[in-house]
């Protein structure tokens with residue numbers, strides 16, 4: 001894969017109380033060079049066609065001033081890389097013709113934002129190749145205050161405005177995943193909470209993001225700073241997140257078995273039951289969610305029970321380490337391939353929200369037990385994941401320092417707006433991020 005590094009390093013200061021800088025990623029070979037600029041009349045005429053709904057590639061080529069032999073050759077070359085029968089509507093097809101006689105010289109067919117089949121006429125006929133879209137890697141920094149929910153704070157961060165909505169959503173999802181054990185973003189965010197993070201992203205020429213990796217993030221929640229630092233001791237891309245002391249941010253249990261949910265009833269020793277019309281204890285948490293919402297195993301474990309379980313309707317019970325069990329009720333259906341005795345992993349979908357058994361509406365009833373005693377899942381102190389292994393401690397310290405430096409250059413309080421800075425100050429800040437931004 002060819003990688004381009006951006007030549008422009010910039011800090012944009014914006015009036016919305018958030019800022020970001022884009023710096024070159026570290027430790028990568030920089031290939032920079034300029035070709036002499038030349039002006040010439042292009043030798044070819046380029047036209048761009050789009051596959052209409054229901055239209056085949058063959059039909060499109062038929063209507064594009066080509067001989068039958070050319071059409072066959074292009075289709076044949078294309079089929080070496082992909083199936084002409086399975087193409088998306090809207091697929092872009094670029095036709096390049098010679099300026100002098102209008103004959104077809106090359107065809108580019110976009111398979112995905114990352115891959116294009118390029119078919120070029122050569123002396124002996126047609127040749128095709130799969131071309132990977134060139135990408136570059138950069139590091140993006142962002143910081144801001146959270147006034148209501150993380151989503152609005154990050155999505156509304158003007159410094160990330162150049163990213164697509166989908167890319168921003170992906171980023172927010174990562175933050176939510178990384179901090180899920182420390183903070184419940186739907187309940188615990190206080191006004192004035194602050195975030196700052198740095199992530200490395202792979203960007204296509206059109207500015208869309210192919211992937212992003214959160215390098216370091218900090219959330220100041222009710223005055224307490226929580227950090228998550230990426231560490232990958234084996235360098236295989238399968239690293240995870242640790243706090244500043246090298247302790248895993250992961251817990252053996254997810255704090256919630258659903259991604260999108262609203263708590264409709266908490267754990268209590270006595271509540272008035274809406275259907276039974278009498279007071280009784282509620283030994284679990286109810287999460288209101290749409291029917292069909294996926295339900296995840298909150299920890300690695302084994303399926304102990306799966307089936308009708310009295311008032312819980314379709315339910316699953318899992319056995320975990322250290323004497324813990326969890327129970328999930330009122331499911332509309334079970335995930336396929338989940339049977340008694342099967343192993344499940346944390347986050348694996350085991351079933352879907354429904355209202356089987358005794359339920360007034362679609363919701364998940366979730367219970368946690370240990371040694372036969374019901375626990376409040378929201379109050380229990382969950383066992384942690386493994387810390388940084390001892391033999392990797394030296395590399396961890398170096399890696400931690402480098403990653404923390406990325407976010408520590410960002411202000412913890414609301415940053416200055418562009419109007420507050422003189423040109424020299426803006427220049428100096430720009431320079432500082434440029435020189436310190438990459439490690």
Ligand SMILES: [Zn+2]
Pocket residue numbers: 265282284285286364365366
């Ligand atoms: Zn319940």
